[in-house]
Amino acid sequence: MESNQTTYLKTPIGTAKITGNKNGISAVSVIDDDLETSEMIPTNLQPCVQQLNEYFKGTRRKFDLKLNPQGTDFQKRVWNELLNVPHGKTRSYLEQAKKLGDAKAIRAVASANGKNPIWIIIPCHRIIGSDGSLTGYAGGLWRKKWLLAHESPSPQQSLF
Numbered sequence: 001m002e003s004n005q006t007t008y009l010k011t012p013i014g015t016a017k018i019t020g021n022k023n024g025i026s027a028v029s030v031i032d033d034d035l036e037t038s039e040m041i042p043t044n045l046q047p048c049v050q051q052l053n054e055y056f057k058g059t060r061r062k063f064d065l066k067l068n069p070q071g072t073d074f075q076k077r078v079w080n081e082l083l084n085v086p087h088g089k090t091r092s093y094l095e096q097a098k099k100l101g102d103a104k105a106i107r108a109v110a111s112a113n114g115k116n117p118i119w120i121i122i123p124c125h126r127i128i129g130s131d132g133s134l135t136g137y138a139g140g141l142w143r144k145k146w147l148l149a150h151e152s153p154s155p156q157q158s159l160f
Helices: 043-057 073-082 092-100 103-116 139-149
Strands: 005-011 014-021 026-030
Touching: 005 043, 014 043, 026 043, 073 092, 073 103, 092 103
Parallel strands: none
Antiparallel strands: 005 014, 014 026
16 A cells, blocks of 8 residues: 655645645645645645645636545545535535435535545535534634635726
């Protein structure tokens, strides 16, 4: 089995810890330790670092990476459906459960959402409560709020 490599990327919401190997990215999380970006970035992780940098600069709206999250089949279905939530949009947990074919699975969907190992790229931050509340986010609600604001279309439209 291919062993995982790890690298760190300084971002506006904390240090991103990126883990993966030639089979794809297996985890992206944001840690509270204030670490600098790794000097040596493993070849397999370089596209992820580059695309996350572009995302935070506002020049990337969609990721094009090989993903390899570890989880149950159900969790993988939930995470796969998260990839269909467009940049700058949100969806409720109930809508997400309905997209997966079972409105009654809302709690299971919310639980799987909370176990998403690949933050930002698999956009679990785009799922909100039916009443529009931000609800939980493993990285803290302030990060979820920051990510949603970062992705939202500018409220001020240019006149030219």
